Amino acid sequence: MGLPNAFEDLSSELEVDAFRRLFPLRYFERHLAESIRTDGRPLGKARETSIFLGAVASANGSALVKIGSTTMLTAIKMEVMTPSLESPDEGCLAIDFFMPPICSPIVRPGRPAEASPVVSKQLSDTISSSKMIDLKELSLVSGKAAWMAYLDIYCLDADGALFDAALLSAVAALSHLQIPAVAMNDDGKIVLVSDEDGRKQAQEPVNKEKRKLTLRSIPFSLTCILHKNYILADPTAEEESIVETHVTIVLDTSGQLISLYKPGGPVLAYTSAIQDCVALTRQRVKELKSFLDKENPDMEV
Amino acid sequence: MGIVEGKESIERCGGNGMVFEKIHLRMEYVSPEGLRLDGRRPMEMRQIRAEIGAVSKADGSAIFEMGNTKVIAAVYGPREVQNRSQISNHALVRCEYSMANFSTGDRMRKSKGDRRSTEISLVIRQTMEASILTHLLPRSQIDIYVQVLQADGGTRSACINAATLALADAGIPMRDLVTSCSAGYLNSTPLLDLNYVEDSAGGPDVTLGILPKLDKVTLLQMDSKLPIDILENVMQLAIEGCKAIANYIREILLENTKQLEYRRGV
Numbered sequence: 001m002g003l004p005n006a007f008e009d010l011s012s013e014l015e016v017d018a019f020r021r022l023f024p025l026r027y028f029e030r031h032l033a034e035s036i037r038t039d040g041r042p043l044g045k046a047r048e049t050s051i052f053l054g055a056v057a058s059a060n061g062s063a064l065v066k067i068g069s070t071t072m073l074t075a076i077k078m079e080v081m082t083p084s085l086e087s088p089d090e091g092c093l094a095i096d097f098f099m100p101p102i103c104s105p106i107v108r109p110g111r112p113a114e115a116s117p118v119v120s121k122q123l124s125d126t127i128s129s130s131k132m133i134d135l136k137e138l139s140l141v142s143g144k145a146a147w148m149a150y151l152d153i154y155c156l157d158a159d160g161a162l163f164d165a166a167l168l169s170a171v172a173a174l175s176h177l178q179i180p181a182v183a184m185n186d187d188g189k190i191v192l193v194s195d196e197d198g199r200k201q202a203q204e205p206v207n208k209e210k211r212k213l214t215l216r217s218i219p220f221s222l223t224c225i226l227h228k229n230y231i232l233a234d235p236t237a238e239e240e241s242i243v244e245t246h247v248t249i250v251l252d253t254s255g256q257l258i259s260l261y262k263p264g265g266p267v268l269a270y271t272s273a274i275q276d277c278v279a280l281t282r283q284r285v286k287e288l289k290s291f292l293d294k295e296n297p298d299m300e301v
Numbered sequence: 302m303g304i305v306e307g308k309e310s311i312e313r314c315g316g317n318g319m320v321f322e323k324i325h326l327r328m329e330y331v332s333p334e335g336l337r338l339d340g341r342r343p344m345e346m347r348q349i350r351a352e353i354g355a356v357s358k359a360d361g362s363a364i365f366e367m368g369n370t371k372v373i374a375a376v377y378g379p380r381e382v383q384n385r386s387q388i389s390n391h392a393l394v395r396c397e398y399s400m401a402n403f404s405t406g407d408r409m410r411k412s413k414g415d416r417r418s419t420e421i422s423l424v425i426r427q428t429m430e431a432s433i434l435t436h437l438l439p440r441s442q443i444d445i446y447v448q449v450l451q452a453d454g455g456t457r458s459a460c461i462n463a464a465t466l467a468l469a470d471a472g473i474p475m476r477d478l479v480t481s482c483s484a485g486y487l488n489s490t491p492l493l494d495l496n497y498v499e500d501s502a503g504g505p506d507v508t509l510g511i512l513p514k515l516d517k518v519t520l521l522q523m524d525s526k527l528p529i530d531i532l533e534n535v536m537q538l539a540i541e542g543c544k545a546i547a548n549y550i551r552e553i554l555l556e557n558t559k560q561l562e563y564r565r566g567v
Contacts, residue, residue, distance in 0.1 A: 056451060096402070157358055
């Protein structure tokens with residue numbers, strides 16, 4: 001086997017790892033000079049993405065999304081509530097993003113991650129401003145009963161581009177959502193109609209036809225980091241910790257810009273840089289749309 | 302199957318505009334042919350499945366499934382102690398147990414920091430601490446985080462099994478694996494590995510955690526009433542379950558080590 005050989009290999013391996021830890025910026029820039037990233041990707045390429053619908057069997061809709069190592073699990077639970085007085089015809093969508101301590105060494109119990117409420121707010125803003133869901137579809141009986149959909153997104157592994165993965169998993173879960181059948185019983189209250197009873201259905205389901213939500217323009221996003229003159233798409237956590245400037249662009253399937261988010265950072269971006277990011281995002285939207293369509297062939301858009 | 306003609310009482314409860322009709326019938330948890338509600342035999346465990354290395358960022362991680370109960374555990378450590386005042390010549394072991402909002406049938410409001418989660422965190426920490434060789438890692442901290450993704454009874458046991466795998470994946474020295482299983486006693490039959498329905502039946506629920514090679518019990522919890530002579534039987538059943546899980550865990554670890562060897566080119 002050649003022990004001296006193994007020792008040499010091991011020691012050179014250690015040198016590379018040590019260099020990576022001690023001088024992360026130089027390690028990173030050495031790669032950029034060759035137009036490549038530390039994991040071998042070309043600059044504008046996103047990581048391998050996979051979507052798995054129906055990951056949580058007990059939820060009304062769920063999806064597990066992996067972008068590279070970043071893993072997000074979303075589940076939707078529906079409950080009946082009385083709608084508010086200002087909008088008696090609308091239901092409600094509550095979005096919550098959690099980063100439990102398992103996802104990253106930086107998250108400690110008792111001290112939630114900085115990114116968690118930021119991504120949470122971004123997500124609710126994006127989903128409501130994209131008008132993907134018509135809240136009127138969540139209404140059951142005007143003024144009396146409507147659906148409250150709780151969307152819970154859990155990050156199981158935080159390796160960069162959290163917002164992208166979270167948005168994709170929220171969208172995938174919404175596309176998978178099956179609204180349960182309910183009926184009005186004699187007291188005028190809404191009751192779940194269970195299919196496995198085997199008893200004769202004494203009550204007519206109130207919403208037999210509307211079991212799935214119609215999604216209008218679906219938002220997809222891409223986060224890019226800017227370093228000197230380079231634009232890198234879909235950063236890993238290591239890259240995000242080295243480069244502090246990032247731009248998140250959300251486009252919908254019809255090509256319209258839904259949101260643009262650049263929260264400061266040392267690199268000032270000229271319009272040309274932003275336009276390049278938008279071009280990268282456009283490409284990514286096409287990719288993501290095809291992934292989602294593959295998983296959900298009968299989705300109405 | 303499972304419903305015996307008996308007294309019917311209809312209970313109505315309301316909340317959120319929904320009315321649930323709970324119909325109480327005398328439930329039969331073990332049919333005369335000897336089958337349980339999900340078709341298992343009394344001494345049969347649910348299907349177990351485990352996977353190592355689920356969380357790439359963690360030093361060690363594992364997913365453990367017992368039937369419909371799915372749990373993910375991640376271990377970070379040994380790393381520097383956060384709180385200077387807690388440095389000692391033994392490793393500090395911390396554990397946090399939390400359940401996802403969607404893990405149970407109805408959505409949970411408070412998934413962390415409630416009494417049950419705090420209690421289970423403590424139980425898991427003390428169980429694992431009994432096995433970790435903490436004196437080999439002074440001035441350091443080992444964090445075990447467990448997240449329940451789907452709960453169908455036996456979450457405590459699934460968490461301990463997942464934590465064992467995650468600790469092994471992280472390379473933390475231990476005296477022995479720690480495996481755990483639950484057992485109960487319904488309709489005069491000892492049952493192995495209760496699911497949620499059997500657990501909520503009101504009968505006794507014994508959770509056992511052992512170090513299989515050393516044959517030592519590190520965790521023993523029981524709810525409800527049980528005559529002492531029957532306790533012996535139920536405990537023995539749980540020990541068998543734990544040993545079966547230990548065999549499975551060993552297989553998984555062996556397979557994982559082989560994979561690592563292939564990748565290293567050994």
